Amino acid sequence: MIEDRVETFDAIIVGSGQAGNPLALALAKEKWKVAIVEKAALGGTCVNTGCTPTKAYVASARAAWAIANAPNLGIEVPKSPKVNLKSIKKRKDKLVNQSRLGIRKSLADSPQVTMIRGTASFIDKTRLKVGSRVLKSYKIFLNVGARARIPEGFEDVDYLTNTSILQLEKLPERLIIIGGSYIGLEFAQIFKRLGSKVTVLEMGDYLISKEDQHTSEQVREVLEKESIKVICGAHCLKGKNKKSDSVTVSFQKDGKDQKISGTHLLIATGRMPNSDLLKPEKAGLDINKRGFIDVNSKLETNIEGIFALGDCNGKGAFTHTAYNDYEIMEDQLFGEKKRTLDDRIINYALYIDPPLGRAGMTLSQAKESGKNLLFARMPMSEISRAKEKGETQGKMEVIVDAETEQILGAAVFGTGGDEIIGTFLTAMYGKLSYKTLMKSVQTHPTVTELIPTLLQQLKPIKN
Known part of the structure; x- marks a missing residue:
């Protein structure tokens, strides 16, 4: 009988990504008996193939660029830099391993948490199979992430993925x-x-x-x-x-x-969710046409007791949105039950150089909203700090609801854009009038000091 070898837990978490790991520790703190299942390396995409390794490479590439462009700033470089990809990879691997070890230690130090290696798949809505093991719980949290989507036409070619x-x-x-x-x-x-x-x-x-x-x-x-x-x-x-x-x-x-x-x-x-590996049909889970697990604003699936967090729910494909999913889940379980997906303002960055930071709506999305809009855009070439750094490419733009005076969206494409966008994001979460930022005194010389000037240029636009 299969029930004779079932291991029962208060909660099962599938995936040790940026939602799964902190949730396991939060549940353990409340004395829940927790199983966390991971088929690959601890830490999910961010630690292993996303943020940590790629931004380490971005830093190395930036250093090579800075040396090559030093003559533009009056620094004579005798030879072009010699790039050692093996050394770059070694540095990346060290950073990744440090993060993995930290996660492993935090989970191992919690006696309430059982780490199980392997690929989990549903038997029914309360049981999962991992290798020869059968796990059971009335609370199952799916944080299975995503993988590279490979289009048709490349069956006969050797290719690389982001991994x-x-x-x-x-x-x-x-x-x-x-x-x-x-x-x-x-x-x-x-x-x-x-x-x-x-x-x-x-x-x-x-x-x-x-x-x-x-x-x-x-x-x-x-x-x-x-x-x-x-x-x-x-x-x-x-x-x-x-x-x-x-x-x-x-x-x-x-x-x-x-x-x-x-x-x-x-x-x-693009990326495709790993939801198919779960055999979700055996649990009766609703999966949309793109393969994402459907959830409501509380991260609940159509099956009571099953929740989906992170990339696999299609509500954000970023580390910060996955971690916010954890925060929502933790609040729904143990807090005031006020945090939901509806509170989240989408924000992200493109980490080319200069970087692009985005918060809220694009101009196209804002026009589709039917709201009365104010809009302003200014080039980075008008900022003293950008000129002094010799990095004047890009722009800064902002969209405002003319009636509420609240910022609907902003983009900073230019030096420091990935950091500066946080100023707009803070104002948006605070539901501040744009005039508060417009009247603020920002530090000189910084790129951020363009924000008040930008807001002074707001003009009505047609939808």
């Missing part, structure tokens, strides 16, 4: 990247600055489809200025290995057949 590219120890000579969004563009600039020749192929008419076209065009200008080749409107993409050291991608553009060859191919065409 495997981080294992390279030798620079690609000619890197082809399919996908012109966050992952693809960050790796494009990283490897171009480290010394690769890079081409980006994007099926859409412009890069980063979720952004406004004006922003996309400015991003493209930055990349092309660094000699990254960008081809948008590339359709019917297919790949083939011609030789062991060569890959060819064929595509159509403007109705014409074209080909491009390189030494390496990175596929960065």
Whole structure:
């Protein structure tokens, strides 16, 4: 009988990502007996293949760029920098391992938590199978994350993903990247600055489809200025290995057949949730057409006692949104039961250089809202600090509800943009009138001091 070998827990958490780990510790603190199941490395995407390793690479690429551009600031550099990808990878691995060890220790130090390795799949709505083990609970929290989505047409080609590219120890000579969004563009600039020749192929008419076209065009200008080749409107993409050291991608553009060859191919065409690995149909879970687990504002699925957090619920694909899912869950279980997904203002950053920080609505989204809008945009080239740093590319823009005077959205594309966007975000969470920021006295010389000036330029726009 299967029930004879069932292990029963107060809660089962599937996935040790940025929602799963803190939730396990929070439940353990309340004396719950917790099982946390992980099929791969502890820490999920952020620690292992996302934020920590890629931003370590961004820092190395930035250092190479700074040396190469030092003459523009009057610093003579005798030779071009020598890039050692093996050393860059070694530094990255050290940072990743430090994070993993910290997570492992925190979970191991809690006697209420049982770590179970393997891939979990549902038997029914209260039981999960992990290898030969059967786990049971009336509270199941799914934090299974996502993986690279590979389109059809690449069955006969060797390709890299955001995970495997981080294992390279030798620079690609000619890197082809399919996908012109966050992952693809960050790796494009990283490897171009480290010394690769890079081409980006994007099926859409412009890069980063979720952004406004004006922003996309400015991003493209930055990349092309660094000699990254960008081809948008590339359709019917297919790949083939011609030789062991060569890959060819064929595509159509403007109705014409074209080909491009390189030494390496990175596929960065989006992410797909790992929900299918759970065999969700056996629990009766509702899964939408994109594969995400449907949840309400309290992260509840259609099955009582089952919750979905992080990338697999489709409500955000970022570390900060996953951690916020944990905060919502913790409040719903043990707090005032006031925090929900409805409170969250979407914000994110594109970590090319200069970075793009985004909070709230884009201009296109705001126009669709039907609200009376105020809008302002100013170039980074008008900021003294940007001029002094020799980094004047980009812009700052803001959208305001004319009736409530509250900020609906903002973008900072330029030096420090990933940090500066937090000023707008704080005002948005505080539901402040834009006039509060407009009348503030910001430190000089900083990029942030453009914010009051920007807000003084607000003008009505038509929807």
